[in-house]
Amino acid sequence: MTVTQTPLLPRIAFVAACLFFAFFGGFVTSHFEVFPHSLFAPGLDQAAQLVRGQPVHHQRPGRYDFSGVIAYGRDGKTLPADQVDEGEGCVLLTSFWPDYDGRPGIRLVDRRGRTLHHWDVDLDAIWPEPPYDDGAEAFYGTEHYLHGSYLFENGDVLFNVEFLGLVRMNPRGEVVWRLDRHTHHSVARTEDGNFWVCEMRWITDQKDALTRFYGLEVPFAEDRVLKVSADGEVLQEVSVLELLCGTELRSMLFQGGVGSPTRSRDPLHLNDVEELPRALAADFPTLAAGDLVVSLFQPNLVMVFDPATREVKWSQSTPLIHQHDPDFRPGGWISVFNNNSDETPTGIVNGGSQLLAYQPHSGAQRGLYPERLDASLQGALRGDPLAPSGHERRFYTPVGGKAQQLSNGHWLITEAVTGRVFEVDERGHTVWEWCQERCANGVDVSEVLEGTWYPYSREQIAAWPRD
Numbered sequence: 001m002t003v004t005q006t007p008l009l010p011r012i013a014f015v016a017a018c019l020f021f022a023f024f025g026g027f028v029t030s031h032f033e034v035f036p037h038s039l040f041a042p043g044l045d046q047a048a049q050l051v052r053g054q055p056v057h058h059q060r061p062g063r064y065d066f067s068g069v070i071a072y073g074r075d076g077k078t079l080p081a082d083q084v085d086e087g088e089g090c091v092l093l094t095s096f097w098p099d100y101d102g103r104p105g106i107r108l109v110d111r112r113g114r115t116l117h118h119w120d121v122d123l124d125a126i127w128p129e130p131p132y133d134d135g136a137e138a139f140y141g142t143e144h145y146l147h148g149s150y151l152f153e154n155g156d157v158l159f160n161v162e163f164l165g166l167v168r169m170n171p172r173g174e175v176v177w178r179l180d181r182h183t184h185h186s187v188a189r190t191e192d193g194n195f196w197v198c199e200m201r202w203i204t205d206q207k208d209a210l211t212r213f214y215g216l217e218v219p220f221a222e223d224r225v226l227k228v229s230a231d232g233e234v235l236q237e238v239s240v241l242e243l244l245c246g247t248e249l250r251s252m253l254f255q256g257g258v259g260s261p262t263r264s265r266d267p268l269h270l271n272d273v274e275e276l277p278r279a280l281a282a283d284f285p286t287l288a289a290g291d292l293v294v295s296l297f298q299p300n301l302v303m304v305f306d307p308a309t310r311e312v313k314w315s316q317s318t319p320l321i322h323q324h325d326p327d328f329r330p331g332g333w334i335s336v337f338n339n340n341s342d343e344t345p346t347g348i349v350n351g352g353s354q355l356l357a358y359q360p361h362s363g364a365q366r367g368l369y370p371e372r373l374d375a376s377l378q379g380a381l382r383g384d385p386l387a388p389s390g391h392e393r394r395f396y397t398p399v400g401g402k403a404q405q406l407s408n409g410h411w412l413i414t415e416a417v418t419g420r421v422f423e424v425d426e427r428g429h430t431v432w433e434w435c436q437e438r439c440a441n442g443v444d445v446s447e448v449l450e451g452t453w454y455p456y457s458r459e460q461i462a463a464w465p466r467d
Contacts, residue, residue, distance in 0.1 A: 058096060058145055062445040063346070063418045064393065067437035069113030072391055072430060084112050089455045091412070091421065091434070094146040094159065096446035098437055104146045106157055108454075108461065113434055116461045119157055119173055121146060126167060131180040136163070136202035139221055139265055140182075147449050148187035150195065153456065155464035158195065158230075160184055166197060168232065171464035177232040186325070188274040190227075194235060196273045196292065199224045212242050215254065216267060223270035225292065225307070236307065240294060241268055243310050252299035252317070269297035276304075276328050283332040286361045287313055293326045293334060302326045302336055304360065314360040321350070324401045333357045335368060337401045337413075347396030354395075355403050355411065369403075369411060369428050370395060392430055393422075400449050414451035421451030 071084040093107045097120075106119040123144055140163035149159040155171030166179040166187075182200040189195055201222040203209055209218050227236035244250060253267050272295040281289035291313060293304045302323060303315035316336075325337040336356045342349040355368035400416025409426045419436030436445050
């Protein structure tokens with residue numbers, strides 16, 4: 001029998017062609033984020049960070065090519081540093097800081113990006129011994145970070161160390177008190193000077209689960225809200241998971257499949273709670289002062305309920321995807337930071353993150369940003385290569401995020417995973433932005449989970465006691 005051999009050169013050419021088209025296809029898929037990029041990008045991103053030894057949730061490859069502050073005039077042109085209006089007030093930032101060995105801390109910066117005060121947080125000093133032995137570490141892991149915060153006029157700062165506890169620290173960096181509860185995410189002050197915070201309890205008793213949370217299998221996180229005094233006393237607590245299980249909204253717990261490890265262990269992922277103040281109550285005819293609005297990440301749900309009667313008065317889930325930070329606004333509106341997550345690095349499938357507003361008594365809904373931009377700038381933010389972008393940047397964070405409306409009508413927006421906080425004017429144009437500096441590896445940037453404006457002056461801050 002005669003065996004005919006295929007010439008070597010054509011075989012080499014065939015393999016080379018396959019490699020070329022594989023490389024070319026991968027480049028196109030990655031660069032333009034077209035299918036099947038969304039299927040592989042999250043896993044590849046996390047794998048790369050694990051190889052570098054970086055915690056996956058807190059550091060990601062930097063998206064922007066600057067750090068510090070850039071400000072813009074009404075004409076959109078960049079202002080020289082010495083022409084940036086210092087103005088009044090300052091911005092509080094929670095992040096991991098390169099000048100603090102990449103550890104968590106809080107910085108207070110002015111409009112020029114200068115640090116006015118800082119609180120370096122040594123978690124080992126605050127909790128020399130683990131405060132819990134309930135098995136919850138299997139859920140929240142060992143990478144504790146700072147999330148919600150509130151800055152007092154005297155320079156004290158109240159903040160959540162995610163799932164570890166609530167801490168009040170003075171301007172010298174000394175702990176005033178700590179609350180050993182699994183608090184997490186937001187810290188929101190009430191009119192009476194107390195605070196609403198999120199809390200988690202780790203449920204391992206199947207009998208308890210069957211009684212209060214029928215259909216959920218242990219272990220899982222029970223999300224709750226706590227009302228805490230400025231002195232650290234727990235005044236009131238409500239189980240949001242138990243409340244939801246007693247309403248028709250209960251079915252939303254199972255939309256993603258009860259067998260999913262994430263959904264079964266973390267059915268709600270509560271990420272914000274805020275109270276309707278008396279000053280705005282008249283604008284909400286179907287609600288009352290003291291009602292609470294909460295954001296539930298997993299079922300993509302925002303709802304308002306009475307913490308005394310447990311009555312759910314309003315809820316909204318469309319078109320929300322992993323939303324954060326609902327706020328009561330004048331005119332009967334509730335603003336919502338809609339992450340609009342789509343599992344791509346820049347949100348190219350769903351068009352990026354957005355600010356939305358809902359009016360519970362009328363059912364009205366409207367976009368706040370970037371919908372208010374003109375068509376060309378909207379196209380630029382959504383990645384249209386033909387749109388004149390100027391200095392506007394794509395706005396997208398799949399997790400985290402915060403939006404604060406300022407007294408002049410502007411919005412201060414925290415784009416968490418990019419390490420960026422930026423301000424847009426009444427037209428939706430960016431007038432100021434700050435970005436975290438790169439980590440020691442020169443590639444990654446630490447997320448910023450809190451960017452909040454406070455009206456405190458430089459003189460007031462300078463008078464706070466130092467080390």
